Amino acid sequence: MDKKRNQLxxxxxxxxxxxxxxxxxxxxxxxxxxxxxxxxxxxxDFEALRTDISDMKDKVRDNLEHYLDEFCRNAEAxxxxxxxxxxxQQANDYIAQLAVTKGAKLVVKSKSMASEETHLNDALExxxxxxxxxxLGEWIIQLAGQRPSHMVxxxxxxxxxxxxELFGKETGQEEPAEIEHLVEVARQQLRQSYLDADIxxxxxxxxxxxxxxxxxxxNEGNARLTSTLxxxxxxxxxxxKLVPTLEDAAKIVQVLPKNATGQLLTSYVTWIRGxxxxxxxxxxxxxxxxxxxxxxxxxxxxxxAALNCIRCGACANVCPVYQTVGGHVFGxxxxxxxxxxxxxxxHGLEHAAELVRACIGCRACVTVCxxxxxxxxxxxxxxxxxxxxxxIGAGKALVFRKVMRNRKLFHSLIRAASLLQKPVTRGERxxxxxxxxxxxxxxxxxxxxxxxxxLRDLFDNLPQQVEQPRYKVALYGGCANDFIYPELGxxxxxxxxxxxxxVSYPKEQNCCGIPxxxxxxxxxxVEMAKQNIDALLKDDPDxxxxxxxxxxxxxxRDFVEHLHDNPAWVxxxxxxxxxxxxxxxxxxxxxxxxxxxxxxxxxxxVTYHDACHLKRGVGVWQEPxxxxxxxxxxxxxxxxxxxCCGFGGSYSFTSHPDISKNILNDKLKDIExxxxxxxxxDCPGCLMQIRGGLEKQEKKTRAVHTIELLAERLKTKS
Amino acid sequence: xxxxxxxxxxxxxxxxxxxxxxxxxTVFAATYISxxxxxxxxxxxxxxxxxxxxxxxxxxxxxxxxxxxxxQQAAAxxxxxxxxxxxxxxxxxxxxxxxxxxxxxxxxxxxQHFVLLDPGKILVDGIAAVAPLRALHQRDARNxxxxxxGPSRTADIERVLTIGVHGPKQLHxxxxxxxSDDPLEN
Numbered sequence: 094m095d096k097k098r099n100q101l102x103x104x105x106x107x108x109x110x111x112x113x114x115x116x117x118x119x120x121x122x123x124x125x126x127x128x129x130x131x132x133x134x135x136x137x138d139f140e141a142l143r144t145d146i147s148d149m150k151d152k153v154r155d156n157l158e159h160y161l162d163e164f165c166r167n168a169e170a171x172x173x174x175x176x177x178x179x180x181x182q183q184a185n186d187y188i189a190q191l192a193v194t195k196g197a198k199l200v201v202k203s204k205s206m207a208s209e210e211t212h213l214n215d216a217l218e219x220x221x222x223x224x225x226x227x228x229l230g231e232w233i234i235q236l237a238g239q240r241p242s243h244m245v246x247x248x249x250x251x252x253x254x255x256x257x258e259l260f261g262k263e264t265g266q267e268e269p270a271e272i273e274h275l276v277e278v279a280r281q282q283l284r285q286s287y288l289d290a291d292i293x294x295x296x297x298x299x300x301x302x303x304x305x306x307x308x309x310x311x312n313e314g315n316a317r318l319t320s321t322l323x324x325x326x327x328x329x330x331x332x333x334k335l336v337p338t339l340e341d342a343a344k345i346v347q348v349l350p351k352n353a354t355g356q357l358l359t360s361y362v363t364w365i366r367g368x369x370x371x372x373x374x375x376x377x378x379x380x381x382x383x384x385x386x387x388x389x390x391x392x393x394x395x396x397x398a399a400l401n402c403i404r405c406g407a408c409a410n411v412c413p414v415y416q417t418v419g420g421h422v423f424g425x426x427x428x429x430x431x432x433x434x435x436x437x438x439x440h441g442l443e444h445a446a447e448l449v450r451a452c453i454g455c456r457a458c459v460t461v462c463x464x465x466x467x468x469x470x471x472x473x474x475x476x477x478x479x480x481x482x483x484x485i486g487a488g489k490a491l492v493f494r495k496v497m498r499n500r501k502l503f504h505s506l507i508r509a510a511s512l513l514q515k516p517v518t519r520g521e522r523x524x525x526x527x528x529x530x531x532x533x534x535x536x537x538x539x540x541x542x543x544x545x546x547x548l549r550d551l552f553d554n555l556p557q558q559v560e561q562p563r564y565k566v567a568l569y570g571g572c573a574n575d576f577i578y579p580e581l582g583x584x585x586x587x588x589x590x591x592x593x594x595x596v597s598y599p600k601e602q603n604c605c606g607i608p609x610x611x612x613x614x615x616x617x618x619v620e621m622a623k624q625n626i627d628a629l630l631k632d633d634p635d636x637x638x639x640x641x642x643x644x645x646x647x648x649x650r651d652f653v654e655h656l657h658d659n660p661a662w663v664x665x666x667x668x669x670x671x672x673x674x675x676x677x678x679x680x681x682x683x684x685x686x687x688x689x690x691x692x693x694x695x696x697x698x699v700t701y702h703d704a705c706h707l708k709r710g711v712g713v714w715q716e717p718x719x720x721x722x723x724x725x726x727x728x729x730x731x732x733x734x735x736x737c738c739g740f741g742g743s744y745s746f747t748s749h750p751d752i753s754k755n756i757l758n759d760k761l762k763d764i765e766x767x768x769x770x771x772x773x774x775d776c777p778g779c780l781m782q783i784r785g786g787l788e789k790q791e792k793k794t795r796a797v798h799t800i801e802l803l804a805e806r807l808k809t810k811s
Numbered sequence: 812x813x814x815x816x817x818x819x820x821x822x823x824x825x826x827x828x829x830x831x832x833x834x835x836x837t838v839f840a841a842t843y844i845s846x847x848x849x850x851x852x853x854x855x856x857x858x859x860x861x862x863x864x865x866x867x868x869x870x871x872x873x874x875x876x877x878x879x880x881x882x883q884q885a886a887a888x889x890x891x892x893x894x895x896x897x898x899x900x901x902x903x904x905x906x907x908x909x910x911x912x913x914x915x916x917x918x919x920x921x922x923q924h925f926v927l928l929d930p931g932k933i934l935v936d937g938i939a940a941v942a943p944l945r946a947l948h949q950r951d952a953r954n955x956x957x958x959x960x961g962p963s964r965t966a967d968i969e970r971v972l973t974i975g976v977h978g979p980k981q982l983h984x985x986x987x988x989x990x991s992d993d994p995l996e997n
Contacts, residue, residue, distance in 0.1 A: 118969070118970075121970075122970050125970070170952070171952055171953050172953060227977065228967070229965045229967040229968070229976055229977075230965075230967035233967065233968075246966065246967060246970065247967070248967055248968070249970065251968075252969060253968055253969055256968055272968045272969060272971045272973055273973055275968055276965060276968065276973045276975070276976050279976060279977075280975070280976055280977060283977065284886075284977075288886055303948075304948050304954075306948070306954060312963070312964050312965060312966075312976075313963055313964070313965050313967075313976040313977045313978065314919060314963035314976065314977040314978020314979070315976070315977040315978075317915070317919045317957070317978060318919050318920070318977060318978070320955075321912070321915045321916065321919055321955075339941050339944055339945050339948070340938070340941050343937045343938050343940065343941050343944075344938070346937055346958075347936075347937050347938070354966070357823065357827070357901070357902045357903070357960075358827075358902035358903075358904060358937075358958070358960045359960065360827075360959065360960050360961055360962065360963055360964050360978065361957060361958065361959060361960070361963075361978070362904075362957075362958035363955070363956070363957050363958070364944070364954060364955070364956040364957075364958075365954070365955050366948065366953055366954045366955075367952065367953035367954070368953060369910050369912070369953050369954070369955045370910065370911065370912045371912060372882060372912070375953075
């Protein structure tokens with residue numbers, strides 16, 4: 094890990110966190126965006142649409158040269174000049190040279206992320222050509238000397254007062270900070286430039302192989318002017334924008350504005366093919382096809398799906414980290430989740446190294462991606478690459494490689510910790526204040542102690558009276574359930590026994606390996622997978638139950654992925670995946686026993702927090718709610734129920750506790766506003782975070798695992 | 812009963828801040844334009860408009876027309892009048908084949924854009940629009956085809972929707988039955 098770079102990044106985070114106005118704006122935008130998006134997609138099947146786009150983009154990516162040839166043939170036949178730029182430098186040189194050859198004094202541009210990627214403006218200015226951005230947001234940041242903080246709304250981080258000041262400098266008079274007025278100022282200021290400019294530069298949202306034409310999807314009308322008035326039109330377009338046919342293009346046009354801003358369609362979609370009439374002759378049209386890392390990305394087995402991106406920016410809109418620190422911190426040139434990946438390939442892994450660790454892994458982006466890109470998994474695989482290239486930090490490496498892989502050593506160290514913590518716990522189950530340099534960790538949440546006796550030591554003494562067990566079930570506790578919250582495991586046994594299920598606890602189970610994997614140490618994760626597969630399949634259970642959704646994902650998905658090309662292990666991994674199920678789904682779907690909790694003592698107002706990995710990883714959110722309702726409790730939904738709580742495992746301890754704290758505070762506000770007496774969830778990590786936050790703020794609302802809630806009700810009844 | 816393409820088109824176009832006038836005839840259209848227009852009117856060539864003889868009707872209504880060198884006079888014009896190839900109902904969009912530069916200038920530079928559209932030429936959605944879009948590409952070797960939905964807009968300052976930034980500030984869609992049944996002409 095590069096310490097200096099890391100420190101610099103932390104400073105940027107601190108600065109962003111000190112700008113609550115920005116956070117507020119981005120939170121508000123996130124809310125209005127989701128609502129607008131939902132309305133825009135009303136009556137349409139988003140899953141079907143995005144599956145279509147994803148399949149089509151897969152096909153293009155895997156046959157890139159074929160479609161590129163077709164596009165070039167058709168574009169050239171229509172009078173366009175094509176240039177293949179292998180790098181940003183080549184693209185810039187070509188366009189700058191063209192400007193010099195034409196003696197161009199002024200270039201007008203419409204918004205193009207590809208030109209931001211290559212730093213085209215700098216290259217043109219160096220060649221002696223003045224460049225004017227005409228998209229309102231781009232013009233604002235050009236005047237401010239900044240870079241975009243959002244791919245669709247580049248100046249989203251700025252406020253009207255700052256903009257009025259910038260515009261005032263341009264017009265030489267004081268401009269009132271009224272939005273309508275400022276928009277008019279931009280119109281008037283830029284108008285003459287379209288007529289004066291020698292060259293117009295645009296990007297392209299789509300390049301259609303069938304026609305050799307491009308499509309521009311825009312709102313302001315500046316791209317239409319930029320591509321109409323100057324005698325020369327340069328299109329700078331990444332080769333990933335190719336689609337085979339007009340039907341494919343129409344599908345992107347259908348989805349892109351809806352997913353970007355919740356608009357049914359942008360004001361303008363402009364289809365341009367070839368050198369169209371211009372003045373007395375025809376337009377000089379140049380199409381620069383940009384590679385700059387795209388072919389490398391297309392060839393990357395773990396990351397290639399990122400090339401399917403259609404640049405809607407939705408991954409940032411819904412991202413809690415983006416909403417907390419903004420796009421200048423959570424991005425390089427491209428921002429948000431997709432930005433992290435594109436940065437690694439287009440600008441170099443070193444520019445993405447801090448960003449891959451700043452992702453909290455909540456998968457909110459994955460659910461809204463119109464190209465169905467599993468952004469989180471790709472970011473994870475990049476984290477691995479950064480880990481391999483730079484190391485994951487000596488401390489983490491020691492813990493993962495030397496300690497966690499050796500279960501007995503790992504577990505005896507946790508036991509030792511339970512003794513060592515005594516001076517700070519004061520005999521309580523939560524730590525309210527940590528001493529010295531650990532103190533910041535308990536400033537904003539209490540932390541649970543390591544239990545005096547882990548679940549594995551308590552388990553054999555639990556009385557389990559089940560006369561005719563319906564199934565043989567093994568509990569996979571995971572670290573939290575075993576060592577932090579053993580009472581949760583005991584509650585699970587209580588609930589299961591009542592449903593005629595006998596539970597066993599295989600003692601050789603170890604950590605699921607996710608902490609190592611998320612820190613970039615895959616080798617340790619694979620070793621842990623093997624240990625757990627052996628331990629859990631040993632007595633051939635009918636089901637393996639989990640109380641932690643991150644463990645569930647590991648058992649259901651990751652183990653199989655780790656071992657898919659290992660013939661000695663893959664079948665066992667698949668077997669374990671097939672019988673692993675989270676406790677709530679097991680009760681509702683397998684046992685169909687939600688009604689067994691009816692008529693229990695209540696009522697209590699309960700709100701439900703969706704754990705990221707349960708809802709968006711495992712796909713479970715209805716079952717726990719069904720159980721809560723079944724107990725007779727009143728279920729009140731909070732706002733943003735499925736927004737991350739900010740835990741993210743080591744994210745909240747070592748990577749980015751400050752971001753974690755901010756995201757937690759958002760969650761605590763939503764819980765409070767729901768008016769509930771109790772917040773239930775199905776994840777020990779969320780429980781640690783939310784319970785810790787509620788306790789620290791001395792709120793009356795209590796936080797419980799759904800299984801605890803069920804056990805509590807059963808105990809009150811009997 | 813499901814909403815007709817026409818009703819859907821009108822509802823969605825109005826939601827996108829376009830003004831939509833139904834059941835117009837040539838005289839009404841000319842009067843409407845003369846009442847709303849500020850400044851001169853660019854009138855590029857359009858087969859359907861020519862058949863209508865709208866140029867004379869507009870002149871009679873007192874509209875100051877620019878028909879000759881549109882490029883020279885476009886920047887100073889108040890409005891532009893064009894036909895439309897067809898409409899798209901589910902997004903309230905008009906499609907204008909504007910490879911001819913004058914048509915492009917008339918629909919991009921002035922503050923007002925007036926469009927005459929035959930209500931019989933409204934397709935249900937963007938996917939249905941692909942057939943005529945492809946036919947236009949097959950007919951002409953070079954194309955500049957515009958989907959226009961409402962006036963120009965931006966939300967780049969504090970995400971507040973503001974109408975009329977670089978393109979037209981007003982889009983008036985006048986529906987004239989019987990002016991054209993061919994989506995390949997405007």
